[in-house]
Amino acid sequence: MKSIVIKHEDIKVCEERIVVDVEDKSLDITLLLDEHELAPLFCGAAWAGTLVWEAAVALSNYVLNEVDLKPLRVLELGAGLGVPGMVAGLLGAKRVVITEQPELVPLIRTNIRRNIASLSSVEAKILSWGREATTSFCDEMGLFDLVLSCDCVYEPLYGESWRDLAQTMDVLCQHNPNCKILASVERRHADGINKFLSYIATDTTLKARQLIRIPKTERGLCDEGEVIEVYCITHNSM
């Protein structure tokens, strides 16, 4: 079983970079921001997008082992630092669009430039979830075959935005009924994941099935996560 390797720097004052080994290549992700880029991250919940969450590691590993990316147009939702999207780019995906809320996109662009500038197939775009925004996004950006979503459902930080996330997924699969969504989630207290899955079943044209369930063997300080689950979400007709 192949696996990406995340290497954190020795933490002195504040973590500045994360190195991710992907087979014989590596991504060197900087967390350094300009002053004007930094301020918005300390407003609301945007800080959570400046970490690589375990759900992103799990989905990167799933994709590394199970998916032939070469023919695929890949979209990442709520990407944070965009590691799974960049991994897909390194592994040769035909096209990768890494999306986030506006305040996090500059950091993703910096890291694309630092790591995979030679891959014109990888870009970062703003996409805040919801039916209307996603319809405009698809009109501009076209169709996607594979959508990645990691740790994007957590009510204590993002409230019921899982509803908007489900609607975004619905629009993407209505535009391309062959589209496959791989969504990894981390189970924590009152996370809202069951509500998200019920909403998918009752209020969208999608269906979800669990692919893998990985119990967490190690937990950091204040880490209440118990298990990572990966779901495959597709149009009902698939």
Ligand SMILES: C[S@@+](CC[C@H](N)C(=O)[O-])C[C@H]1O[C@@H](n2cnc3c(N)ncnc32)[C@H](O)[C@@H]1O
């Ligand atoms: C816990 S972080 C996960 C980041 C990354 N996917 C990972 O697993 O490392 C959740 C991400 O969802 C994004 N997010 C939350 N609500 C969103 C919304 N309404 N539209 C787009 N992105 C959103 C946040 O900006 C944040 O980066």
